[in-house]
Amino acid sequence: MLSFSKVCFEYPNSATWALDEVSLDVALGKRVALLGANGSGKSTLARLANGLLLPEAGTVQVDEFSSLDFSNIRALRQRCGVVAQDPDTQIVCTTVFDEVAFGPQNLKLDVAEIYERVEKSLAAVGLEGLRERDPNTLSGGEKQRLVIAGVLAMQPRYVVFDEPTSMLDAQGRAEVLAAIRDLQATGHGILHITHNLDEALEADEIAVLEAGRLIFSQSRKEFEQRADLMERFRVEPSAKAKAEIFGRPQQKPATSLVLERVSYTYSAGTSFEHQALNNINLTVVQGSVTLIAGHTGSGKSTLLRVAAGLLEPTEGAAFIETAKPNSKIELNKELNKEQINVQKATSKIEPGMVGLVFQHPESQLFAQTVFDDIAFGPCNIKLVSTPQETEDAVREACGLVGLDYGEFAQRSPFTLSGGEARRCALAGILAMKPQFLLLDEPTAGLDAQGHRFVAELIQKLRAQGIGVVVVSHEVDFFAPLANATLALDAGRSVPWQ
């Protein structure tokens, strides 16, 4: 049994308990899902499970080993493995084989035993064929399966998964979820920490963590009867956001962001040559939402760089197209009919015209205050010149993303919570008043509430006449909000499924 009993934990300089008397049991062969919003204390629990953190009150017990006795730490860590979010920060070694052998080497096992464990663990996650590969060349799903193999080689009885799918695309996610099912089938006790309702509903028992306290902990059946909890974690655009999409009269769009027959090849002429985009056409009109879907490596990030005017396509062109207001109405003599001859002017994509928000944009915050960070873009492109104008721009951007100006403007961006930092980073782009906005996986790592915020923001921007492009794995979530779609596969546009 992996059991937490009345576990309390607080971080230094924090006013509140990160975990407050949390009690939870995971039996062998059982799977317990721990649901909670961003910042509810889920990851802290994961670090307590194998002694990376020690509880301030209460105990963590893995079989007969208790966290109270420090000499048990090694046994605790060996018996209870942890798989965290980002495979890139968990992989230590430079080949797949070495990575799986890393744990057993630390346990000072015989060479023969290590080889046997590595083979078994790789087979368990289906990576037998990749023994000599460099982990950097694996897909996200393969990397996370490699992390799981590395944990399995320690021969743990319990495995804690801390949002193991949040950095993966749909396929990688399916691979990892399958691996978790296999682990349970082989008798491991599983604690699956997540904010994804669908993933949680695969468990035998479900616990809900809210602001450090366990507010629910029962069987899945009981959970499914709690409509309030189901609703809270269901990821769906709010009814309001959905209703707005077709409810607004279409005004004639004056400006479009156009990608015409765009191809892009990296490192042309070398052995690393790689065609990332192949003959892509895309027109984003103002006041519309375009959804782009595709696996990691489908060319999405290259497409965004081209659309933002930051990468010159190898072939084709990316530009802004504007319909001239004084389009003439001419008489076509041959047909003897009036014909509207819409004249279009094209122009270069200037800095500030197209805002680009990368996945996890909060990891690009740098300034000393939230104010300075948000003002950075508008000052760079000389959109604002006086202090008053700057303040107005920052205030307006804060308003758009729902950050209270008075509370946040003078805080350091590095003290913000994950959700607040994401809002701050978005505000930094919106303050530049872009006509088009490119969002790369805007909901990555966000809980249900965060999802709703993103959906509402997109609708707000659309209503203001901004052309929004969303790149996301979460097709089901964004499809109801989109006017147009584009599916990418290996750099080509493919039919939408």
Add this chain to the structure above:
Amino acid sequence: MAVVVPFGQYIPGNSLVHTLDVRMKLLLVVAYVFALFSCGWFGLLVCAAALIVAYLVAGIPLARAVRGLFPVLFILAFTFLFNAFTFTATPAQSVAFDTVSLFGTALEVPQSISLIGGFGIVPLGVVRGLYFALRITLLVSVTTLLTFTSSIVALTDAISSLLSPLRFVGVPVEDVAMMFTIALRFIPLTTAEVEKIMVAQSSRGVRFDQGGLIKRARAYVPVMVPLFVNLFKRADELAAAMESRCYEGAGRTRLKVSRLAARDWVVGLAGTAFFVALGVLSLLGVL
């Protein structure tokens, strides 16, 4: 980003050069470099021939070696021009002569030939310039051959294996090897991260290619700050992942105690002996 940042330039293969134990390859390169810095023209040409043979055996086109020279082209050109030309050439009537022996015949060579006033050619300097340029060419080409035929992983393993005797004098060789490994894993990730942050900040109007030195340096502040913040965050997560798997530093099972095959010993030691002999004989003035 889909593109794997090319790091190292390993070209996989099964040739004798590829499969030779990397420790022996390192030893050979050291002996080769010793020979390069001890030899005169004769020895240098022998070294050049040996390297060409090695490239042919490895099945790597010489054009790849030439491409590897591009980064040092400036140094090569500078070395040659600096030796071959002078600004203190003496007029033809008062020029001094050097005596050189070529195949037993004594030749009188002018010390400098004036082209325009003081600017002139130094005939012996041309020869000297070629000699130094060839030496640099061979030096660069031999190390590129090493990296063409050995993966980065094999190289680090070999270096830590060669360093392992130092553990007896208290050097934490295993920790150093682990640092090497982690650095290797994170260099491509960090490169990709820098690229991503730079693109993100360019989209916020930062120009990395405009203004004077100070302005350009300041443009990198919004890149370096988040980069370091993220690196520390990553380091923390990596440390957690390592501790979770009971990493405690030294005392781990050593997996790669790869033994040298008879062929490694023969090729490695014979080659090393050859180049050392070449160097020593040149230093003694025999060659």
